[in-house]
Amino acid sequence: MEPRGLIRLCGLFFLAGLLALAAAGPRLAQSEPSAPEYPYLLNATLNVNGTLITGANTTYTVGVTDTSGNPLPDAATGDATLTYGSVVAGRFEYQIPMSGSTTPSAVCISVYSSGTQLYLTNTSPGQGSCNPGSIELTGLTAGDSTGFGGIPGEPNNSSHTFSSPLTAVTEASAAISVTCGSNARNSTTPESFGNVNLGQTATDTTCKITNTIADSNLIITNVTASITSAATPTGCGFSVVSPTTFPISLAYSTSQALTLAFTPCGTGSAQTGALTITYDGAPGSSASTYCVGLAGTGVTAINLVSGWNLIGLAVPFSNAAVSNVLSKDLTVPASNVSVIWAYVNGQWQYWDPNDTTGSLLQQLTTGNGYWFFMTRAGTLTIK
Amino acid sequence: MSLRLLLSAASFLAVTLLSGPCFSQGPPMVPLPYVLKARVIIDGSELTGADKSCSIRVKSVDGAEFQPVDKPGQTYGGVVPSRFQYNIPTYDATTQPAGAKAGQKACIEIYHGATRLNVTYPGRGSCPAGGGEITVLSPGDALGFAINGRPNDGLHSLPAVAATTPADPVRATAGPRSAPPVPEK
Numbered sequence: 276m277e278p279r280g281l282i283r284l285c286g287l288f289f290l291a292g293l294l295a296l297a298a299a300g301p302r303l304a305q306s307e308p309s310a311p312e313y314p315y316l317l318n319a320t321l322n323v324n325g326t327l328i329t330g331a332n333t334t335y336t337v338g339v340t341d342t343s344g345n346p347l348p349d350a351a352t353g354d355a356t357l358t359y360g361s362v363v364a365g366r367f368e369y370q371i372p373m374s375g376s377t378t379p380s381a382v383c384i385s386v387y388s389s390g391t392q393l394y395l396t397n398t399s400p401g402q403g404s405c406n407p408g409s410i411e412l413t414g415l416t417a418g419d420s421t422g423f424g425g426i427p428g429e430p431n432n433s434s435h436t437f438s439s440p441l442t443a444v445t446e447a448s449a450a451i452s453v454t455c456g457s458n459a460r461n462s463t464t465p466e467s468f469g470n471v472n473l474g475q476t477a478t479d480t481t482c483k484i485t486n487t488i489a490d491s492n493l494i495i496t497n498v499t500a501s502i503t504s505a506a507t508p509t510g511c512g513f514s515v516v517s518p519t520t521f522p523i524s525l526a527y528s529t530s531q532a533l534t535l536a537f538t539p540c541g542t543g544s545a546q547t548g549a550l551t552i553t554y555d556g557a558p559g560s561s562a563s564t565y566c567v568g569l570a571g572t573g574v575t576a577i578n579l580v581s582g583w584n585l586i587g588l589a590v591p592f593s594n595a596a597v598s599n600v601l602s603k604d605l606t607v608p609a610s611n612v613s614v615i616w617a618y619v620n621g622q623w624q625y626w627d628p629n630d631t632t633g634s635l636l637q638q639l640t641t642g643n644g645y646w647f648f649m650t651r652a653g654t655l656t657i658k
Numbered sequence: 659m660s661l662r663l664l665l666s667a668a669s670f671l672a673v674t675l676l677s678g679p680c681f682s683q684g685p686p687m688v689p690l691p692y693v694l695k696a697r698v699i700i701d702g703s704e705l706t707g708a709d710k711s712c713s714i715r716v717k718s719v720d721g722a723e724f725q726p727v728d729k730p731g732q733t734y735g736g737v738v739p740s741r742f743q744y745n746i747p748t749y750d751a752t753t754q755p756a757g758a759k760a761g762q763k764a765c766i767e768i769y770h771g772a773t774r775l776n777v778t779y780p781g782r783g784s785c786p787a788g789g790g791e792i793t794v795l796s797p798g799d800a801l802g803f804a805i806n807g808r809p810n811d812g813l814h815s816l817p818a819v820a821a822t823t824p825a826d827p828v829r830a831t832a833g834p835r836s837a838p839p840v841p842e843k
Binding site: 613614616618622623625627629630632633635646648 | 688690691693695730737738741743745798800802805806808809810
């Protein structure tokens with residue numbers, strides 16, 4: 276080839292090279308990773324009810340939202356939740372998107388079992404500003420990562436690497452409990468005030484609310500008591516004496532003492548009510564309630580001293596038969612009643628335990644006075 | 659001067675103390691009666707059920723019947739079958755001045771129709787002939803003859819009242835339990 280031709284050919288290759296560079300240049304610039312586009316990686320092993328989950332387990336999923344509850348789908352799959360072990364066995368590996376307007380400063384992590392949210396009991400990081408059951412990660416930077424359960428985060432320091440797995444409990448154990456004395460109380464096992472004199476108020480200081488969900492941020496927002504068996508109670512029923520100031524924060528395993536009160540609305544059958552505790556404890560919920568049944572019976576109590584007692588009845592016995600009253604409504608055995616006299620319809624009548632056949636007095640009713648001769652002091656309780 | 663003051667104070671105290679019980683006294687109350695409960699054996703046979711012709715009277719030893727009389731209790735079986743159950747009125751100056759006083763002797767008399775029977779138990783004591791003596795105890799107590807008294811002890815629970823029909827044929831006609839007179843041929 277002539278030198279001139281060779282020069283021309285080289286010139287063409289040079290031009291072609293320039294054109295190729297001009298065309299390829301912008302494409303290379305577009306694929307260059309920019310810092311804000313890297314996701315934030317969540318690496319976490321999972322412990323559920325004390326058992327470390329291994330391998331791939333489709334029962335458990337993890338979801339990430341911003342603190343307002345808006346989903347931040349996994350950057351790799353675009354799905355709102357990620358199955359355990361689906362990326363790497365024995366862990367969640369969730370890519371939190373960190374691009375554009377979705378770049379969050381804090382996120383909420385939630386774990387689900389077959390779609391039902393579990394309660395994450397981790398305390399560092401803890402619930403933060405997230406809903407109960409979730410934990411909050413803050414200070415997210417694109418390209419960094421957080422590791423739970425011994426998986427190193429990036430950077431590998433105490434803010435990004437946590438020794439504990441994501442630790443979850445099922446909702447059944449994620450609840451507060453109420454005990455009165457040593458007895459558990461709930462909607463089917465009520466707390467009873469027993470017999471309370473009409474016109475008097477009985478207080479119960481044996482009850483307490485306990486945080487059993489390992490949530491240092493459990494907030495009790497209200498505690499109320501109401502009567503359900505009286506249609507229009509006025510100045511009577513069940514009430515909460517204390518606490519009266521809310522909200523109350525309860526650390527895990529600590530308790531809040533309750534003082535409850537009962538003022539009978541009448542006598543007769545047991546009066547019932549409900550103690551309602553409102554708290555933020557249920558996973559994924561901003562308000563949950565726990566109900567405890569309440570019960571009490573209004574009575575009129577008459578103290579009988581040893582010897583003669585003259586009494587009247589302000590309210591009737593539900594069963595006024597003398598034998599029934601003495602066997603069921605007297606705190607001492609009926610054998611301690613020597614005799615009962617009453618002046619009824621212009622005639623003295625008596626009830627004598629040793630001569631019930633000849634005892635004309637068979638009923639104890641309102642409107643009469645009754646002389647009781649007691650060989651031992653006792654209390655007559657009118658229900 | 660000081661003596662006068664002392665006398666005044668003493669007078670005031672005396673009036674106050676004396677009038678105190680009057681002020682504290684409540685409305686008049688009919689006192690508890692003393693109960694007489696008695697099964698009755700007449701001429702060896704015990705009465706049962708109710709017998710309107712058989713009655714009881716309770717009197718003081720001088721023969722005055724205690725008042726007010728317990729009319730229903732006066733009849734055998736009139737209150738409770740197979741017994742006399744009689745409320746002896748207890749003395750009260752306001753409400754029952756003719757009642758019986760605790761510790762007072764009293765006489766029970768048994769009648770069959772118009773015939774007064776002879777009470778052989780309890781014994782006559784200081785009662786007129788035909789009567790049986792009892793002692794009125796405390797108001798609210800009960801004297802039981804063959805029935806539990808109250809208190810249920812030996813002082814209050816005694817054997818049944820026993821009576822016999824007088825032999826007098828005129829009176830005997832009043833009672834079915836006496837042998838009917840045999841007409842002479």
